[in-house]
Amino acid sequence: MSMKYFTLLTLLLAALAFTGIAVAETEPGSQDDHAEHDPYHLQNFVTLFFGEQLKGHEGFLEPIFSAIVAVVMMTILTSVASRRTDNPSRLQVAVEMLMGGLDTMVHGIIGETGRRYTPYLGTLFIFIWLNNLSGLVPFFHASTSSLNTTVALAICTFFYVQAIALKENGIGGYLFHMAGSPKSGVEWGIFPLMFVLHVAGEFIKPMSLSLRLFGNVMGEDKLIAVFVVLGAGMLAFTKMPIGIPIHVPIVFLALLTSTIQALVFTLLSMVYIALMLPHDEHHGEAHAHETVV
């Protein structure tokens, strides 16, 4: 029983390794005139089949893979949704465990009233996680490895958080919160300065969210590409089209950082929502108003 899984896993790893090497060898014309084409670049099935049509419209690549991930996500998740049975299948148990974990996390950070924000935050986590992981699948491309997707996600989160703040506090309460919630005469005096600081802080949050996710995912993908090219050229002296798959440990590292970065993005979004909600039952604790970068 375990022998079958072991051989399957080895075959999968070998397939990953050699496919990675094969696609790195078939780079598009590296003798181009524009010098900014980097040699460390893994192909995906869109650039392989539609490479010429994509020349002027590089921005089309990310939405294609985001859409593929979204379709896969919806298929898996809706196939087990709202299925009430006493004997759930393994997939249903796994999905429910994931949902329970996300709900516990949201409850822990935002509190009991925060459960209504779990749909958005849970979807955010699963979407970012699957997008990060799709960079490891052969012939796929991680759409979060480009600034297009990450800035879009950060902007969505920014508008969601501001909308929650407006809804929960009202317009007056929102402006009051932006001014630093002045209570004493001194705080009313420096009200304009605090207002500017808080508004700037609000804008830096989506910037840091997007840059962190983009940097980590693109860094991992580029690292894998560099190791693939290195490994492909290792046995070049034998004149055989075979390389050494030294990028396999990096793939495992990429598995870890994909999950962690998805978690960090979601956790930070939860913290931003929690900061915006009226928290008047914790008057004794320190008023957490610092910007988390």
Added chain:
Amino acid sequence: MELLGLALPLGVGIAAVGSGLGLGRAVGSAMEAMGRQPEAIPQIQTAMIIGAAFIEALTIYALLSVFILGGKLG
């Protein structure tokens, strides 16, 4: 001038020193806390990983400038 070729790796190196110090402190305190209370190890581990991701992000910002400006190196 080839100052860019000198400045970029130096920048990343200095950022790595800072994040190395910060991570050392964070993980060190996490290890100490785990030693004091072994039954809280899962929570401490989760918090340590999340804190490490934040500290690492600052080095990633420096690495980003290498990716963006790296094409300008002749």
